[in-house]
Amino acid sequence: MHEFENINWxxxxxxxxxxxxxxxxxxxxxxxxxxxxxxxxxELGSVDKMPVFAMVTQILALLVLSVVIAITASNNALFTALxxxxxxxxxxxxxxxxxxxxxxxxxxxxxxxxLAGTVMIAAQSFL
Numbered sequence: 155m156h157e158f159e160n161i162n163w164x165x166x167x168x169x170x171x172x173x174x175x176x177x178x179x180x181x182x183x184x185x186x187x188x189x190x191x192x193x194x195x196x197e198l199g200s201v202d203k204m205p206v207f208a209m210v211t212q213i214l215a216l217l218v219l220s221v222v223i224a225i226t227a228s229n230n231a232l233f234t235a236l237x238x239x240x241x242x243x244x245x246x247x248x249x250x251x252x253x254x255x256x257x258x259x260x261x262x263x264x265x266x267x268x269l270a271g272t273v274m275i276a277a278q279s280f281l
Contacts, residue, residue, distance in 0.1 A: 162281060177212065219270070
């Protein structure tokens with residue numbers, strides 16, 4: 155498992171945390187939550203009704219994607235990282251389409267993944 159030998163773990167953690175926090179803003183009243191929720195069939199509730207499982211799996215998914223980006227960064231394989239990010243975003247879009255989300259909600263989810271991947275690449279580049 156030599157893939158893990160040269161990983162910049164600080165950049166992995168920063169990429170994960172910053173991407174999660176950006177998601178918090180992305181899916182907030184400051185940006186897209188109202189129309190996204192409507193297009194996703196999500197009923198907005200109070201903070202005490204946060205979907206814990208969804209939040210935990212989101213953090214885990216971001217962490218795994220950040221590790222993939224770190225492995226590609228340590229092997230100078232940026233194109234592979236871009237393909238991985240695009241694959242995840244396309245899976246999100248196709249799943250959204252299968253569950254009949256609105257085009258708006260699908261695009262919000264799709265571009266969030268692209269943004270998160272960009273943050274992770276930046277973390278690997280600058281840290």
